[in-house]
Amino acid sequence: MKLTAAQKKYQTQIISIIQQQLASNYSHTLTKFSYLDKGTNYFLQLMDYPEYHTYHNEIHLIEKIIPSLNKTVGSSKKQLEIIDLGPGNGKKSAMVLSGLSTNSINYKAFDISKTMLNNAQKTHQTLLNIAAKKYYLCDFTNLKKLNKTLHPLTANNTNMLIMLLGNTLANEPDMYVFLTNLKSLFTSLQSKETFLLIGIELYSENSISIINQYDNNINRDLTFFPLKMLNINKDSGKIVITLNKSRQRIEEKFIFTSNQQLNIGEKTINFQNGDELLLSVTNKPTLNTIKKISKKSGWHVHTIEQGKKQALIYLTLANEILPSTH
Ligand SMILES: C[S@@+](CC[C@H](N)C(=O)[O-])C[C@H]1O[C@@H](n2cnc3c(N)ncnc32)[C@H](O)[C@@H]1O
Numbered sequence: 001m002k003l004t005a006a007q008k009k010y011q012t013q014i015i016s017i018i019q020q021q022l023a024s025n026y027s028h029t030l031t032k033f034s035y036l037d038k039g040t041n042y043f044l045q046l047m048d049y050p051e052y053h054t055y056h057n058e059i060h061l062i063e064k065i066i067p068s069l070n071k072t073v074g075s076s077k078k079q080l081e082i083i084d085l086g087p088g089n090g091k092k093s094a095m096v097l098s099g100l101s102t103n104s105i106n107y108k109a110f111d112i113s114k115t116m117l118n119n120a121q122k123t124h125q126t127l128l129n130i131a132a133k134k135y136y137l138c139d140f141t142n143l144k145k146l147n148k149t150l151h152p153l154t155a156n157n158t159n160m161l162i163m164l165l166g167n168t169l170a171n172e173p174d175m176y177v178f179l180t181n182l183k184s185l186f187t188s189l190q191s192k193e194t195f196l197l198i199g200i201e202l203y204s205e206n207s208i209s210i211i212n213q214y215d216n217n218i219n220r221d222l223t224f225f226p227l228k229m230l231n232i233n234k235d236s237g238k239i240v241i242t243l244n245k246s247r248q249r250i251e252e253k254f255i256f257t258s259n260q261q262l263n264i265g266e267k268t269i270n271f272q273n274g275d276e277l278l279l280s281v282t283n284k285p286t287l288n289t290i291k292k293i294s295k296k297s298g299w300h301v302h303t304i305e306q307g308k309k310q311a312l313i314y315l316t317l318a319n320e321i322l323p324s325t326h
Helices: 005-022 031-035 039-047 053-074 091-099 114-127 143-150 175-188 207-214 217-228 287-296
Strands: 080-085 105-111 133-137 159-164 194-201 237-244 249-256 260-264 267-271 276-283 299-306 310-317
Touching: 005 031, 005 267, 005 276, 031 039, 031 217, 031 276, 039 114, 039 217, 053 091, 053 159, 053 194, 053 299, 053 310, 080 091, 091 105, 091 114, 091 159, 105 114, 114 133, 143 175, 159 175, 175 194, 175 287, 175 310, 207 237, 207 249, 217 237, 217 249, 217 276, 287 299, 287 310
Parallel strands: 080 105, 080 159, 105 133, 159 194
Antiparallel strands: 194 310, 237 249, 249 276, 260 267, 299 310
């Protein structure tokens, strides 16, 4: 497989994570690299997959939360900055923005994948009637870089709505660390009021229906994509998708079924039969767990819009607690 510039750029990081995992350190996964280039197409196809309930359920919850969003951020006469971390196909952000009655919105999308950003931009061109839209190629887990990109962009004294929709937060292996980092970053930006909208799938014991959502060829191609970038053959192992009940998360692993040697530049990695790579996790906390994590990381839970399997949670920075609707 010939590598694109984006894939070359991230190859060293992928190798480093694999080496950590082979040394039993599973604190990082490969999810974010799945969306680069062609990975975007797998993701977009997954959105149309009937068993992939998350997407459609969340669209429904967004419709329901708009009135409450409007009461807090939407009705303000102040300028509203919207920071969309991982816009995907752009449809959800289009829905949120179209539903807000604020006159003055500045929308900024940040994504690791240029192809994804182009896609979101295309959706917004047809569905969004606001002029101030910008798209930044950025790995948002690289907080220094995100900070650098955000600082000159954001004017003090505006309200800010950050969006982490569609399991983007849930794909972070440590949601507490991620939320804590976001809290420090956005506190330092000194916006007037800061709101964070997160989409999360809720924990359920019914592992069969949960796993069915993930266990299809498109999702397997998406999850395996970072290894494909290294020319690892899918037939050298198997993808195993399980619900880890004690950690309340879906785990997608690649388990080698033969010994393999991988040579990349000067590096050689030897995989043994039975070696496990953790490609992706999707946290599925209970409502109580996510409330606790939010509180501990410095966020205040303002509103919860809950469906059967999913929730949209609307948070504010803990030091700017507004009258809660929850
Ligand atoms: C699970 S998808 C959700 C997409 C969209 N928010 C939705 O709800 O349909 C995750 C999105 O975040 C982007 N993404 C994931 N990890 C990222 C990272 N570390 N930095 C920047 N973008 C990332 C992906 O390219 C993708 O657009």
